[in-house]
Structures are given as C-alpha cells and as structure tokens.
Amino acid sequence: MHIRVINPNTTRAMTDLVGRSARVVAAPGTLVDAVQPTMGPASIESHYEEALAVPGLLEQVALGEAEGVDAYVVACFGDPGLDAARELAHGPVIGIAEAAMHVAALVGRRFSVVTTLGRTRARARELADRYGFRDACVAVRACEIPVLALEDPGAQRRLTDECRRAVEQDGADAIVLGCAGMASLCAAIADEVGVPVVDGVAAGTVLAQSLVTLGLRPGAAGEYASPPPKPMSGLLAGFEIHAAVRVPVA
Incomplete structure (x- = not known):
C-alpha cells in the first residue's frame, strides 16, 4: 500500500515533519511518502493563501495518480481542495x-x-x-x-x-x-x-490506510465523479482534463 501525505504549503521542514508523523503510525508494508507542491504559499493562514494552495495540491494528486498511489492525506487543517482532490483520485483522500x-x-x-x-x-x-x-x-x-x-x-x-x-x-x-x-x-x-x-496527520494516515484495506474509494458517479473534460487557459492550461480520470470499479 502506498499512502502519500501532501503538505499543501511549500515549506520543506513542515513536509518532513508530517512525513515523520505519518510513518510512525503506518502499518508494516505500507509505504508513506510526503510531498509538497512546486508552487504556492510558504504557509496557509488566510483564505487567500488557502485558495492559492489548491492548484499545487491538485498537481501532487495528479502526479500520484500517474505513480499508482493508493490514498492521500491532505496535511493542512483547513482541508483545502479536499473535494476537488477526491474527484481526481482513484483512492481515498483524507483531510486532517x-x-x-x-x-x-x-x-x-x-x-x-x-x-x-x-x-x-x-x-x-x-x-x-x-x-x-x-x-x-x-x-x-x-x-x-x-x-x-x-x-x-x-x-x-x-x-x-x-x-x-x-x-x-x-x-x-x-x-x-x-x-x-x-x-x-x-x-x-x-x-x-x-x-x-x-x-x-496521524489520524488521517490511519483512516486512509483503513479505507484502502476495506476497498473503499470515492464513487465514480455523483458528486465525486471525474470532472468533465473542458478547456483551461492561461496559468491553468496545464490542469486541463482531456478525458475521464476515473472509471467505475467493476
């Protein structure tokens, strides 16, 4: 099992901290890594910073999907971008x-x-x-x-x-x-x-791990269905979705 903890800010020391905290509670055989966006605020203490952190968070979810990550923990107490991340991910996404x-x-x-x-x-x-x-x-x-x-x-x-x-x-x-x-x-x-x-962070890691074990994930229909493909422009052009990113589970 591969769980990715995403620190939505760009401060490496905090990314390292949440990674250590998550690994303490990970079960044997569970790989936990901690990542941060390539863009965004150094910390999140306002609505403005929270909004600007979401693209970087979604960037990391998209990269995780390409790598086969099983579940994600969003390591910011405002739970920024949680619903959007659940639309992108095949597996559970847990806000702390x-x-x-x-x-x-x-x-x-x-x-x-x-x-x-x-x-x-x-x-x-x-x-x-x-x-x-x-x-x-x-x-x-x-x-x-x-x-x-x-x-x-x-x-x-x-x-x-x-x-x-x-x-x-x-x-x-x-x-x-x-x-x-x-x-x-x-x-x-x-x-x-x-x-x-x-x-x-610890609670989110254990819950993510448990949901993967139970085989539970966001639904392929309804509110957490994949976002519809549509053009994006300007700074967000790289976030354009060209086809459904998640298919129904058999």
Whole structure:
C-alpha cells in the first residue's frame, strides 16, 4: 500500500515533519511518502493563501495518480481542495481536520480545537459544522503562534497552556490540534493535560490506510465523479482534463 501525505504549503521542514508523523503510525508494508507542491504559499493562514494552495495540491494528486498511489492525506487543517482532490483520485483522500474530528469524537463526547492564529478559528468552526460536529466541538481556541513559528522556543509551552485551558474552561474531554505543524507535540501535550490529544496527520494516515484495506474509494458517479473534460487557459492550461480520470470499479 502506498499512502502519500501532501503538505499543501511549500515549506520543506513542515513536509518532513508530517512525513515523520505519518510513518510512525503506518502499518508494516505500507509505504508513506510526503510531498509538497512546486508552487504556492510558504504557509496557509488566510483564505487567500488557502485558495492559492489548491492548484499545487491538485498537481501532487495528479502526479500520484500517474505513480499508482493508493490514498492521500491532505496535511493542512483547513482541508483545502479536499473535494476537488477526491474527484481526481482513484483512492481515498483524507483531510486532517475531518480525520481528527472524527477520531476525537470516538474518544470523548466534547472536544476543543486548538489552532494557530485567531483569524483561522472561523474556518475550523465552519469545518466542524460541515462534518457534523457542531455540538461536539465546544470551542475553537488560538494560541496566536504563526505556523512557521511552531518550533520556536516557548511555542510548545504556549500551546500546552491553551490546551489546558480548553480542558478546564471548555469542559473538553479531548483536544484536536488545529495545524499539521503541531504533529510532533501531540504526545507531550497529552501527557500534561490528561485528556486525549489528536493529531490529524496521524489520524488521517490511519483512516486512509483503513479505507484502502476495506476497498473503499470515492464513487465514480455523483458528486465525486471525474470532472468533465473542458478547456483551461492561461496559468491553468496545464490542469486541463482531456478525458475521464476515473472509471467505475467493476
């Protein structure tokens, strides 16, 4: 089995981080690689950056399809381009926010999301509503640390303190870490705050692996059917689809 973790930003250190986090939970015999786009923002902390990250994400899915990749994990908590990626891929495509929220709901009745900047809180809340966790997600908190500063001295302490406040003030009995760049901090934070702390990269990898094992993939008809062939122009000319990219499974 070949699972590809796609970091939708262009920062190599984060790509390496999510790759390591995914490999820790991969089953024996499962190949996990981590890639990043050839174009796009260095980090994703706004709607603008999220939109500009999607072409690079789809580029990596298309390359993975040519290489026979079995499943993909989109390693950004905004789950950018998730529906579009599912239209392109033969196998499962898992967003880390969706995966983390599902897993948190399995180990606790109420969870809080602890994310990076306050400006991203509304996106996390929007995803919780979309995925059916409006009641289970009791709060979305921000530690006000930029994505690319999560490895700076003091970042882990600030994040841990915010997670502790989520437990004490929100009544959360599970925590969802709201950024792929937090993956390496998950175990240490859980030890301190005393409730399950869910990293979406690990959760997404395990779910992708499980769906491949079950033989489940996006449907060849309906909303996730292949996009219809049509001309593209300008900077997007290379994304033109000339024929159906997925055929029905026998």
